[in-house]
Amino acid sequence: MIGAVDPRSSSVVVFELSASIAYLFSEAGADLAARVALAADCGIRKVEAFTISEPEVRQLAPALAQHGVELWTVVADPRTRLVDPQTHSGFRASFRRTAEHAATLGCRRIVVGSGPAVPYQKRAAQLATVTAAIAGIVDTATEFDMTVLIEAVNTRHDHPGVLFSMTDDAAAVVRGVGSPRVRLLYDLYHSITEGEDPAVVLPQVIDLVAHVQIADVPGRGEPGSGTLDWPQYLDLLRRTGYRGVLGVECHPTKAPTAAALAYIQRLCA
Amino acid sequence: MSAPAIVELSANIELLFREAGDDIADRVLAAADAGIAVVEIWQHSNKDLPRLQRALQRSGVRLQTLLIEGHTPLADRDAHGAFLEQVRRACQAAQTLGCPHVVTGSGVGLPFLRRPQQAAIVADALAAAAQIAGEYGIVILLENLNTRVDHPGTLFDRTADCVAAIRSVGSPNLALLYDVYHSLQMREEPRAELLDCIDLVRHIQIADLPERTEPG
Numbered sequence: 001m002i003g004a005v006d007p008r009s010s011s012v013v014v015f016e017l018s019a020s021i022a023y024l025f026s027e028a029g030a031d032l033a034a035r036v037a038l039a040a041d042c043g044i045r046k047v048e049a050f051t052i053s054e055p056e057v058r059q060l061a062p063a064l065a066q067h068g069v070e071l072w073t074v075v076a077d078p079r080t081r082l083v084d085p086q087t088h089s090g091f092r093a094s095f096r097r098t099a100e101h102a103a104t105l106g107c108r109r110i111v112v113g114s115g116p117a118v119p120y121q122k123r124a125a126q127l128a129t130v131t132a133a134i135a136g137i138v139d140t141a142t143e144f145d146m147t148v149l150i151e152a153v154n155t156r157h158d159h160p161g162v163l164f165s166m167t168d169d170a171a172a173v174v175r176g177v178g179s180p181r182v183r184l185l186y187d188l189y190h191s192i193t194e195g196e197d198p199a200v201v202l203p204q205v206i207d208l209v210a211h212v213q214i215a216d217v218p219g220r221g222e223p224g225s226g227t228l229d230w231p232q233y234l235d236l237l238r239r240t241g242y243r244g245v246l247g248v249e250c251h252p253t254k255a256p257t258a259a260a261l262a263y264i265q266r267l268c269a
Numbered sequence: 270m271s272a273p274a275i276v277e278l279s280a281n282i283e284l285l286f287r288e289a290g291d292d293i294a295d296r297v298l299a300a301a302d303a304g305i306a307v308v309e310i311w312q313h314s315n316k317d318l319p320r321l322q323r324a325l326q327r328s329g330v331r332l333q334t335l336l337i338e339g340h341t342p343l344a345d346r347d348a349h350g351a352f353l354e355q356v357r358r359a360c361q362a363a364q365t366l367g368c369p370h371v372v373t374g375s376g377v378g379l380p381f382l383r384r385p386q387q388a389a390i391v392a393d394a395l396a397a398a399a400q401i402a403g404e405y406g407i408v409i410l411l412e413n414l415n416t417r418v419d420h421p422g423t424l425f426d427r428t429a430d431c432v433a434a435i436r437s438v439g440s441p442n443l444a445l446l447y448d449v450y451h452s453l454q455m456r457e458e459p460r461a462e463l464l465d466c467i468d469l470v471r472h473i474q475i476a477d478l479p480e481r482t483e484p485g
Contacts (some may be wrong), residue, residue: 079380116380117422119340119414126421160344160378160387161422 015234015268017261018046018072020213020249025257032056033063040067042258043265048073048213048247049107057101064105071107072245073149073185073211074098078113082133083126083163087115095137099144109211110141111149111185114163114173126163131176141181149185149211150174154193158220167191171205183210187249188233192217198233202240212242214264215250224263225253234267279307279333281474293317294324301328309334313362322366332368334410334446334472335359342376343394344387344424356398360405370472371402372410372446375425375434387424392437399440410446410472411435415454419481427455428462435469444471453478 019025019042021035028034032049039047045068052060052074064071076098080091098110114130117123134148141148150173152164164170167186174184186209191198202209214233216226223230237246246268252260280286280303282296289299293316300308306329310316313335325332337359341352359371375391378384395411402409411434416426425431428447435443447470452459463470477484 116377117416119377119420119422121421123416123418123421155378155384155416155426157384159380160382160384160424161380162378163421165416 015237015244015246016046017044017265017268018048018245018247019044019257019261020048020050020247022048022050023249023251024261026252027256031059033059036060036063036067036069038257040069042261044069044261046070046072046245048249050075051077051098052101052105054101057104060105071102071105072247073109073111074102074105074107075111075113079115081115081118082130083115083118083121085129085132088133088136091133092136092140096140099140099146102146103144108145109147109149111151112137113151113153114169116161117163123163123169127169127172127176130163131173134173134182135177135179138177138179138181146181147210148182150182151185151187151213152190152194153187154190156195157193157218158190165194167196167201167205171208174208184208185211185213187213188228189213189215189217189220189250192228199236202236202242206240206242209242209244211244211247212237213247213249215248219253220250221253222248222250222260222264223267225250225260230264230267277307278305279309280305281309281311283309283311292320294320297321297324297330298328301330305330307331307333311336312338313359313366314338318362318365325366332363332366334370334372335363335366335368337371337373337398337409340374340376342379342424343373343391344376344379344382346390346393348376349394349397352394353397353401356401356409360402360407363407364405368407370408370410370446372412373398374412374414374423375430377422378424384424388430388434391424392434395434395443396438396440399438399442402442403440407442408471409443411443412446412448412474413451413455414448415451417456418454418479419451426451428452428457428466432466432469445469446472446474448474448476450474450476450478450481 019039025035025038028038077094080087150170152170153159155165216228254260280300286296286299289295337355339355341348363371411431413425413431414420414423416423
């Protein structure tokens with residue numbers, strides 16, 4: 001490999017893509033099974049969901065089996081205020097239900113965020129409380145063979161008020177829990193939107209990263225819709241040593257979704 | 270090189286002059302003894318205002334700021350009524366004490382509403398608040414608080430957030446409180462920030478990093 005801007009470098013970067021069916025394939029309507037079918041038509045073999053309800057589990061199970069699509073991630077309730085210790089027992093119970101649903105669907109990864117922060121306590125103390133909450137779900141994750149993916153999301157545009165706004169916050173909790181069951185989800189869109197430089201941040205945390213999500217900046221559209229240099233970022237991921245799946249979690253600016261995904265599919269092939 | 274401008278210091282007597290005891294009036298007198306002519310307080314509702322007023326008059330110390338209380342999340346439109354009531358109370362207390370400024374932050378952000386929408390709702394609250402402050406001849410100072418160390422969850426955590434809101438309201442009764450400590454904790458470059466907004470700055474607060482102690 002010659003360098004980050006070598007145009008030839010993109011041709012050697014091979015990543016498998018997963019598609020968020022919470023964001024993508026909305027032309028199929030609200031029915032998640034129909035979205036799975038459209039994803040399969042695009043050659044997508046892995047999809048990601050948001051939080052899933054019992055009816056959605058029943059919708060998804062036959063569609064995933066029929067199309068040979070794997071559910072890569074689901075999300076645990078993102079509104080729980082984990083900085084409040086009084087929420088922790090309820091969180092453990094709701095995480096168990098999410099793990100049961102995920103297991104039913106053959107999904108082995110559950111995304112966990114921090115929820116809202118409180119303004120009257122220092123960050124270090126709040127991170128310690130959230131670390132305790134995450135440590136409290138490790139046994140359940142082990143029982144159901146799940147990996148917990150800790151994710152920071154941006155406060156500058158999409159989620160003002162959350163505690164985990166920078167990659168460092170999520171990484172501190174992953175390190176604090178110290179279990180192989182608890183890993184980092186690095187979202188390139190959130191990281192850049194919060195003002196981080198992935199070339200600086202990724203090498204510092206790559207040993208913790210078990211999943212990466214992507215969208216373009218600004219606007220959170222599909223890769224190619226914004227200003228990011230995708231061959232360069234894919235090259236950065238590869239050079240840093242990431243070998244996992246890339247989850248596309250964006251609001252398509254083109255219809256159908258297949259047209260929006262064509263550019264990143266071509267780059268990753 | 271021009272000669273350095275002389276800056277007058279004010280002392281927050283909630284944090285400083287604690288050795289004078291819990292009585293805020295005694296702290297005013299202790300500040301005066303130390304040669305401090307301007308002081309700041311946080312809450313007004315927990316203080317004996319006539320006693321504080323007498324201490325200020327006796328010592329000639331001026332009160333520079335007090336807080337609009339309630340920590341109201343201004344991004345929540347349903348909370349605006351309660352906020353404006355707090356604005357009125359703070360302005361009344363400020364008027365009693367001869368204090369020209371009342372201070373507010375934005376309150377916390379709401380994780381499931383985008384920032385531009387929240388900023389617009391906050392600006393509506395501040396516009397209504399500035400109108401009330403105008404009735405009392407008081408200026409509201411908007412302050413951003415750092416989220417990286419002290420106040421996670423706060424909506425306006427960067428100077429630019431406050432600057433945009435103040436410019437959009439465009440009232441002489443709304444100005445900026447620039448806190449060097451908060452700005453540096455957010456890894457801002459004070460020189461660049463101040464160049465962008467010095468026309469809006471009415472008051473500056475300082476503390477040292479990393480532990481928010483006295484300068485030096």
